[in-house]
Amino acid sequence: MAEHPKTEWQNVAQAELEAALKVTKNTNVAKNVILFIGDGMGLPSVTAGRILKAQETNRRGQQPLFSFEKFPAVGLSKTYNNDRQTAGSASTGTAYLCGVKANYGTIGVSPAVKRKDCEASKTVEGKLSSIHKWSKEAGKSVGFVTTARVTHASPAAGYANSADRNWEGTTEVAEGCKDIAAQLFDNVDFDVIMGGGRRYILMDNQTDPETNTRHSKQRTDGRDLIKEWKEKKQNAGKKAEYVFNKGQFDAVNPANTDSLLGLFAPSHMSYDLERDTTAAGEPSIAEMTRKAIQILKKNDKGFFLFVEGARIDHGHHNNSAKRALYDVLSLDAAVAAAMEETDEADTLIVVSADHSHVFGIAGYPSRENDIFGLVDIVPEDEKPYDKMPYTTLFYGNGPGPDRANLTDVDTTHIDFQQPSGIRMTDDTHGAEDVAIYARGPMSHLFHGVHEEHYIAHVMGYASCVGMNKKHCSENRESTTCAGNGLTSSFAVIVFILAVFFNK
Numbered sequence: 001m002a003e004h005p006k007t008e009w010q011n012v013a014q015a016e017l018e019a020a021l022k023v024t025k026n027t028n029v030a031k032n033v034i035l036f037i038g039d040g041m042g043l044p045s046v047t048a049g050r051i052l053k054a055q056e057t058n059r060r061g062q063q064p065l066f067s068f069e070k071f072p073a074v075g076l077s078k079t080y081n082n083d084r085q086t087a088g089s090a091s092t093g094t095a096y097l098c099g100v101k102a103n104y105g106t107i108g109v110s111p112a113v114k115r116k117d118c119e120a121s122k123t124v125e126g127k128l129s130s131i132h133k134w135s136k137e138a139g140k141s142v143g144f145v146t147t148a149r150v151t152h153a154s155p156a157a158g159y160a161n162s163a164d165r166n167w168e169g170t171t172e173v174a175e176g177c178k179d180i181a182a183q184l185f186d187n188v189d190f191d192v193i194m195g196g197g198r199r200y201i202l203m204d205n206q207t208d209p210e211t212n213t214r215h216s217k218q219r220t221d222g223r224d225l226i227k228e229w230k231e232k233k234q235n236a237g238k239k240a241e242y243v244f245n246k247g248q249f250d251a252v253n254p255a256n257t258d259s260l261l262g263l264f265a266p267s268h269m270s271y272d273l274e275r276d277t278t279a280a281g282e283p284s285i286a287e288m289t290r291k292a293i294q295i296l297k298k299n300d301k302g303f304f305l306f307v308e309g310a311r312i313d314h315g316h317h318n319n320s321a322k323r324a325l326y327d328v329l330s331l332d333a334a335v336a337a338a339m340e341e342t343d344e345a346d347t348l349i350v351v352s353a354d355h356s357h358v359f360g361i362a363g364y365p366s367r368e369n370d371i372f373g374l375v376d377i378v379p380e381d382e383k384p385y386d387k388m389p390y391t392t393l394f395y396g397n398g399p400g401p402d403r404a405n406l407t408d409v410d411t412t413h414i415d416f417q418q419p420s421g422i423r424m425t426d427d428t429h430g431a432e433d434v435a436i437y438a439r440g441p442m443s444h445l446f447h448g449v450h451e452e453h454y455i456a457h458v459m460g461y462a463s464c465v466g467m468n469k470k471h472c473s474e475n476r477e478s479t480t481c482a483g484n485g486l487t488s489s490f491a492v493i494v495f496i497l498a499v500f501f502n503k
């Protein structure tokens with residue numbers, strides 16, 4: 001890239017300043033709320049992903065923003081759990097969906113419930129409810145999209161009360177407790193459910209529709225959850241569709257579909273980079289998000305949608321930065337699709353991560369250097385002790401290789417694992433804060449350093465659901481809240497009477 005003259009950089013900053021001066025507060029009531037979580041998408045993932053996006057669009061050396069990085073409100077989220085400095089996806093899901101910090105490994109239960117304590121998780125005090133439930137009680141439609149199993153930790157926090165995130169199916173759950181898959185269908189009346197994870201939902205005598213085989217962890221309780229779901233929806237007068245591949249998904253017409261259940265893989269869905277995009281394959285996270293919104297937004301009272309880019313986390317756990325970062329790009333596309341399908345005036349969109357990873361961007365590479373490449377500028381006095389070249393991307397721990405001579409290694413290959421400082425099976429999560437990006441009604445409430453569970457409270461406040469419902473209708477000016485409508489009608493009557501009696 002050519003050297004930027006001074007004025008060019010000044011223009012960049014001036015344009016940014018002008019845009020910032022135009023930002024106004026949106027205090028409307030949020031008819032719709034969409035929460036995007038990039039699982040494990042810490043700030044290094046966003047920065048490296050941004051550089052990758054520039055490379056991908058032939059703007060190598062530039063750093064164009066992701067769709068969500070243009071949002072007017074940005075804050076930081078402190079992701080620690082009730083009992084750990086570094087968080088896991090179960091307790092963090094509980095934080096941003098239920099509004100309470102919980103113990104590591106627990107889902108939708110109070111911090112009084114210790115991990116694996118089945119009895120405590122069944123008590124009234126032990127159970128938490130999520131914004132899915134609050135929104136449903138307010139008459140809204142609700143749904144979620146994930147690229148992991150639909151019973152995996154993050155989405156499960158939206159509907160399950162489980163003392164252990166691993167109790168996904170009947171073969172895993174502790175005796176006396178209900179598995180997460182059954183809770184998915186019993187606890188919240190979802191209008192849209194999409195992701196992977198058929199293995200915990202199919203009965204043990206059924207064969208998988210794609211693989212024609214049986215998986216080891218299928219249900220042993222005799223419940224046919226898919227059939228039950230369809231019947232329940234049909235009995236309620238809804239047009240319900242169950243699909244398991246992209247061809248069937250593409251054939252679903254949102255205009256005449258009320259409820260959609262998509263289970264696109266026996267376990268997790270594919271990394272976007274390796275996704276089969278044919279009719280027998282899987283829809284992208286952007287395609288799922290767009291269709292989910294098209295179905296949910298038919299409700300006049302609005303909707304709540306949760307979207308998880310789950311496999312960013314899995315790529316990082318395997319020290320596979322390429323898989324992780326391309327999934328950051330696919331999440332960005334999903335946010336862009338949501339922006340197209342909704343109106344900033346009445347829809348709050350929040351984008352964040354549940355926690356970070358021990359993933360880093362190092363050295364002083366040139367602006368044009370491939371993000372997956374070796375650092376291209378290493379003067380003699382900055383060379384490592386062993387004098388060998390090193391990659392820009394690296395991990396603090398995980399299964400990546402020990403220090404080796406990478407001179408003739410293709411570090412841009414999909415299967416290349418970035419080097420790891422401490423070698424172990426999976427890299428661990430990182431404990432530093434992650435970013436919260438927001439636009440739409442009440443997005444300015446994300447303005448500083450926040451507790452992660454504050455996200456659920458703001459989303460509830462913005463859309464007048466859950467524990468902030470009353471507070472919301474007392475203080476807000478919009479008339480879309482039922483309570484506000486009454487208050488303003490009352491004010492009009494008082495005004496007319498006052499005018500009348502003053503005559």
Ligand SMILES: [Zn+2]
Nearest residue numbers: 040089313317
């Ligand atoms: Zn993880």
